[in-house]
Amino acid sequence: MAVLTLIDFAPALPPARPLLGLDPGSVVIGVAVSDPMRRVASPLVSLNRAKKFADDAAAIVKIIRERQVGGLVIGLPKNMDGSEGPAAQSARAFARNLVERGGLPDPAIPILFWDERFSSAAVERMLIADDMTRKRRDAVIDKAAAAYILQGALDALGMRQGL
Numbered sequence: 409m410a411v412l413t414l415i416d417f418a419p420a421l422p423p424a425r426p427l428l429g430l431d432p433g434s435v436v437i438g439v440a441v442s443d444p445m446r447r448v449a450s451p452l453v454s455l456n457r458a459k460k461f462a463d464d465a466a467a468i469v470k471i472i473r474e475r476q477v478g479g480l481v482i483g484l485p486k487n488m489d490g491s492e493g494p495a496a497q498s499a500r501a502f503a504r505n506l507v508e509r510g511g512l513p514d515p516a517i518p519i520l521f522w523d524e525r526f527s528s529a530a531v532e533r534m535l536i537a538d539d540m541t542r543k544r545r546d547a548v549i550d551k552a553a554a555a556y557i558l559q560g561a562l563d564a565l566g567m568r569q570g571l
Contacts, residue, residue, distance in 0.1 A: 425478030429558025438550030451551035465510030483524035
């Protein structure tokens with residue numbers, strides 16, 4: 409599995425191809441995509457987890473192929489003290505399974521884990537500030553959290569590259 413640090417992630421990416429952001433929850437997988445120049449993340453879809461991982465993987469692989477994705481940014485839910493608990497282990501297992509059993513078009517696709525400690529809370533506050541109803545928030549929060557995670561990584565990549 410090609411899980412990289414931020415320093416190694418950027419040079420491993422193919423030019424002018426978007427990144428896919430994933431927020432793999434136990435019930436829903438939030439999915440976001442960047443533009444090909446990797447400046448803006450946009451919420452794409454919230455995928456309800458299937459009974460079989462193969463079905464989840466197939467949905468993600470379809471998006472990767474359709475969008476010609478060049479790399480993955482996966483939310484890593486760390487504990488507040490920075491340690492990794494069961495949720496982080498689950499995110500790592502999700503990535504490992506996606507690479508080993510998911511049928512990715514390129515099993516060596518660069519992967520970056522991104523700390524998502526505050527993503528859901530931040531997104532929830534933004535949606536409330538937009539005066540969104542609870543029902544509507546529930547429908548969009550997972551893909552919005554994926555976009556928030558992806559945007560954080562894009563911003564960090566942009567700073568490293570002097571954009």
